[in-house]
């Protein structure tokens with residue numbers, strides 16, 4: 376079927392237009408890979424607007440070149456997913472992430488006093504059917520779940536602000552009995568669900584395809600011995616069986632892996648990534664082990680050198696494999712650094728606490744007492760945004776682990792309270808280890824920044840990431856004077872000034 380993009384541009388808001396154009400293009404793809412690529416690139420050419428999107432458009436053309444991994448990726452999208460999923464999930468994801476309406480932030484600011492982030496994370500339950508080592512999800516009960524009316528209200532408020540990319544976490548989201556009932560009320564948004572996959576039976580997979588706007592992210596820690604060691608015997612097989620069901624049903628899915636010092640080599644390997652591609656995963660997220668919680672095992676944290684290994688592996692995968700691999704820290708170069716505090720995302724936990732980042736368990740506001748707009752406008756969140764980027768070298772984006780005292784200073788300044796016991800440990804008891812880690816990251820990543828071209832393209836790109844130019848300039852000067860890290864690492868931690876326990 377021939378589809379014309381003519382007329383779309385004038386008739387509808389730009390994001391809707393981008394979703395529609397891409398949705399139509401992806402929905403009607405056929406078997407001819409080259410023809411499909413031409414068709415999708417034409418759609419991308421049609422919707423790209425402004426300097427930033429022009430750069431993205433150029434990258435798309437490079438990635439989708441004749442022998443490029445993008446062409447193969449597109450072929451896999453067509454092969455693996457139902458047309459409805461391509462239209463309602465894949466197209467929205469691409470439009471929302473790469474081709475957002477450049478005028479929307481300004482319009483939103485006039486209306487809400489804030490530029491809303493594109494992504495919201497929400498954990499409606501902390502319950503889980505697994506009892507993984509070191510995880511405290513097993514201690515929660517049904518009464519601790521988020522009320523479905525509150526979940527629904529938050530999604531409504533998010534949509535009103537233009538936030539339509541929703542990531543659902545837990546606990547295990549599929550144990551939450553109201554999950555589909557609430558999501559079905561919001562068909563215009565699209566959802567990533569982080570799951571241990573054990574509850575994805577055929578019916579659940581088909582239901583997600585029927586809705587079209589849901590993609591599970593299967594949490595898997597590496598080959599069988601690594602996944603089973605953390606999540607229990609049989610958990611790896613559960614993941615693989617769920618992948619087969621999702622593939623059969625035509626559901627888009629990805630994976631997420633917690634990267635530790637122990638599984639790094641296994642996860643950063645051709646064998647592992649090729650296995651996931653073969654199982655049908657379209658994309659994946661790598662998250663570093665973070666020392667959050669009461670007594671985190673510091674030796675699980677990848678070393679700075681391992682983090683660099685992950686960076687190199689991820690760049691290699693992006694250039695060579697038909698899989699989109701996202702590295703939550705090293706991809707700071709693409710997001711213009713830290714995305715927390717509502718700059719590009721935030722998290723609401725099952726109790727309604729509004730946290731700046733999935734790894735920063737502190738809050739000043741709760742969604743039961745505040746609207747989403749008010750929570751995103753809180754002085755705490757504003758304080759975080761005012762400091763971003765936290766470093767000119769966006770390979771060191773994180774105010775928690777790369778500049779450990781920066782987030783702690785903001786937390787203390789605004790009296791943010793921990794949302795669970797031990798949330799402050801990494802800033803207090805573990806400060807010496809964290810400072811040492813940050814020193815190592817500084818050395819390794821400054822070298823990469825200097826020697827591998829980041830100081831040219833990533834620095835330029837940062838100016839297109841919606842950050843106040845004066846913030847970038849400030850960080851540039853600090854970086855060039857080589858002061859940033861020395862100053863912050865010399866700061867002593869004063870545990871007496873800890874915020875009071877929740």
Ligand code: SF4
Pocket residue numbers: 703712713714715732733734735772773774775776
């Ligand atoms: S605080 Fe760290 S982990 Fe969280 S978004 Fe910022 S850089 Fe990422």
